[in-house]
Amino acid sequence: MKTPICDQYGIDFPLFAFSHCRDVVAAVTNAGGMGVFGGVAFTPDQLEQELAWIDSQVHGKPYGVDIIVPAKYEGKGEKLSKAALAERVPAEYREFVAELLAAHDIEPDARGPLGAPALSGDGAQKLLDVALKHPIALMANALGVPPDYMIEEGRERGIPVAALVGAREHAVKQVAAGVDLIVAQGTEAGGHCGEVSTLVLVPEVLEAIDGAVPVLAAGGIVTGRQMAACVAMGAAGAWTGSVWLTTEEAETAPYTVQKMLAATSRDTVRSAGRTGKPSRQLVSDWTDAWLPHQGGQPPLPLPLQGMISEPALRRIDKLAATGHAGAQKLATYWVGQGVGLMNKVKPAREVVLEFIEDYVAAAERLGGSLLD
Amino acid sequence: MKTPICDQYGIDFPLFAFSHCRDVVAAVTNAGGMGVFGGVAFTPDQLEQELAWIDSQVHGKPYGVDIIVPAKYEGKGEKLSKAALAERVPAEYREFVAELLAAHDIEPDARGPLGAPALSGDGAQKLLDVALKHPIALMANALGVPPDYMIEEGRERGIPVAALVGAREHAVKQVAAGVDLIVAQGTEAGGHCGEVSTLVLVPEVLEAIDGAVPVLAAGGIVTGRQMAACVAMGAAGAWTGSVWLTTEEAETAPYTVQKMLAATSRDTVRSAGRTGKPSRQLVSDWTDAWLPHQGGQPPLPLPLQGMISEPALRRIDKLAATGHAGAQKLATYWVGQGVGLMNKVKPAREVVLEFIEDYVAAAERLGGSLLD
Numbered sequence: 001m002k003t004p005i006c007d008q009y010g011i012d013f014p015l016f017a018f019s020h021c022r023d024v025v026a027a028v029t030n031a032g033g034m035g036v037f038g039g040v041a042f043t044p045d046q047l048e049q050e051l052a053w054i055d056s057q058v059h060g061k062p063y064g065v066d067i068i069v070p071a072k073y074e075g076k077g078e079k080l081s082k083a084a085l086a087e088r089v090p091a092e093y094r095e096f097v098a099e100l101l102a103a104h105d106i107e108p109d110a111r112g113p114l115g116a117p118a119l120s121g122d123g124a125q126k127l128l129d130v131a132l133k134h135p136i137a138l139m140a141n142a143l144g145v146p147p148d149y150m151i152e153e154g155r156e157r158g159i160p161v162a163a164l165v166g167a168r169e170h171a172v173k174q175v176a177a178g179v180d181l182i183v184a185q186g187t188e189a190g191g192h193c194g195e196v197s198t199l200v201l202v203p204e205v206l207e208a209i210d211g212a213v214p215v216l217a218a219g220g221i222v223t224g225r226q227m228a229a230c231v232a233m234g235a236a237g238a239w240t241g242s243v244w245l246t247t248e249e250a251e252t253a254p255y256t257v258q259k260m261l262a263a264t265s266r267d268t269v270r271s272a273g274r275t276g277k278p279s280r281q282l283v284s285d286w287t288d289a290w291l292p293h294q295g296g297q298p299p300l301p302l303p304l305q306g307m308i309s310e311p312a313l314r315r316i317d318k319l320a321a322t323g324h325a326g327a328q329k330l331a332t333y334w335v336g337q338g339v340g341l342m343n344k345v346k347p348a349r350e351v352v353l354e355f356i357e358d359y360v361a362a363a364e365r366l367g368g369s370l371l372d
Numbered sequence: 373m374k375t376p377i378c379d380q381y382g383i384d385f386p387l388f389a390f391s392h393c394r395d396v397v398a399a400v401t402n403a404g405g406m407g408v409f410g411g412v413a414f415t416p417d418q419l420e421q422e423l424a425w426i427d428s429q430v431h432g433k434p435y436g437v438d439i440i441v442p443a444k445y446e447g448k449g450e451k452l453s454k455a456a457l458a459e460r461v462p463a464e465y466r467e468f469v470a471e472l473l474a475a476h477d478i479e480p481d482a483r484g485p486l487g488a489p490a491l492s493g494d495g496a497q498k499l500l501d502v503a504l505k506h507p508i509a510l511m512a513n514a515l516g517v518p519p520d521y522m523i524e525e526g527r528e529r530g531i532p533v534a535a536l537v538g539a540r541e542h543a544v545k546q547v548a549a550g551v552d553l554i555v556a557q558g559t560e561a562g563g564h565c566g567e568v569s570t571l572v573l574v575p576e577v578l579e580a581i582d583g584a585v586p587v588l589a590a591g592g593i594v595t596g597r598q599m600a601a602c603v604a605m606g607a608a609g610a611w612t613g614s615v616w617l618t619t620e621e622a623e624t625a626p627y628t629v630q631k632m633l634a635a636t637s638r639d640t641v642r643s644a645g646r647t648g649k650p651s652r653q654l655v656s657d658w659t660d661a662w663l664p665h666q667g668g669q670p671p672l673p674l675p676l677q678g679m680i681s682e683p684a685l686r687r688i689d690k691l692a693a694t695g696h697a698g699a700q701k702l703a704t705y706w707v708g709q710g711v712g713l714m715n716k717v718k719p720a721r722e723v724v725l726e727f728i729e730d731y732v733a734a735a736e737r738l739g740g741s742l743l744d
Binding site: 167198203219228232362366367369370 | 737
């Protein structure tokens, strides 16, 4: 394929693959797509190591970096330390989690350490500084309008900036802020998402921004036929995440991989019970413990909810891998409704090649409907 | 287009249009699509009149009839009269509605008549008997597995039976029950719907039933490009509903049409506050009064909820049309997220022609992505 976006980014196939796993990023880039490394959970030193490794694998082929900087979070502008944020976590919430674990035969750990205040934005600029020392072809922000320094650095260095949006009006705002690439992400997406479906959001966003910048489709896309569907509607390509979680390279917790392979599209829920903002994840006893599940506990705001959920979920993942029944009931991870179509572990390169084949078949199918 | 489904149904373009308005049904059929008349709200005599009128307009061109027979409802199997069902409506619910209206400056009418127990299935067979006296080309059931008598009559007379499904496993069950056409309807659809998006559900259902019967895509589809997207994924065509509500022919309440034209895709909610089962409708003060809106009242089961909501909503529609501010805040109707793309009142025939044009452009766009 030689569409405008392929020319612009120097890729063969406009499949963008978001992953926290460097192996997936390198494999997709090497297969002709665009790997995008999710850097938010790393320290600057770790990010440096990961990107250096990717550089060594892709030999100049393009890849991107995604650093999440949310527009709103508890303590924004106050420059709060982890300790100061920890004081805002009500004791009853730590008790609630301890009781939930105890009810699943997991030793209560109410006084255990809280997690780091992820997604609080303070570390994002340092991560970006690290990323900019590498030959990155794209900077993305997955939550809200990118900060000014990201857009300024991008413009200065000629690196396009992408932003994920879940609503038409957010796309308009992002374009006005100077974003170069819009990812219109439907409610079926894993992770943070809005309420509008991909099939409606993509044409709505395209209409609203009227060609100002290219639009990638995201949300539920785990096959080439779905990607082709979105290109037929006018998208420049697809942004994907969930489908890489069950690849051979992925670092997804082993029991969670088994759950994903067995899950149908109805086994996900859009819940704020992990980060404090609504994000789509596998249904489990963990998500059932929080709203919007009936009778569930109301989650804390971002980043406080993550400070209580992440340490617990990491313990759960480790125990689930050992066969602990209670932990297996609690285990969950972000994934979109496309999980219903993810039924086999494959190498990331094979996923890309299957996407291409399936895309071409879909294009021929649609073309054939006119000729028959 | 001459795809297999066009040949089978004798249509030029595989666009199925569900409408309660006979004019829309006739206009779509006459424009080369397949109008499907929603007959559930009519008496047998009324249905006879409506279908006779359609016959006089379409001159033998194919149209279908949709009669909703839900699998589960309050009082099923008990053959309860309206009066007996009315006794199951708690007085506090009638008071709740009266207070909601009073809070919107609408005279309380707590002792006013309850509505008819719609969707209770008892009248469906009589409606079907009426429909079968007309040259219908399709019988559809929009909620659950069609009753045996529908499938038997269809088989005997060679009339295909269609069923709407919102989940992969329901499609498998429907095919096993003998349905000839599956409508895979995503969560973005207006009216009763499940939780899985169209972009995920369509490939999932296609994979599950493996070519046993054709699959139409539904949910959020209001343009030809979205229909083309679904055909690229393997759907045989599209089933639509919402887009006809803002046509010139439609009998949608006038103020609700204005609300629909102004709405974005985020102005709908999947709520049981109208029928007792989750159905997608325009957000209004009415939907805000019921769960899942935070703090809302839990709705009654089907058909009891409709017995309290329909009379109130009919009064609301009438008052809203006269400019009553409170009624305008309450006014709502079933519509899908595609409402965000419905911005102009048009004749139904023009909608069909635009669908065709937009479909062809989408097919060329997707084909072009391979050639560029």
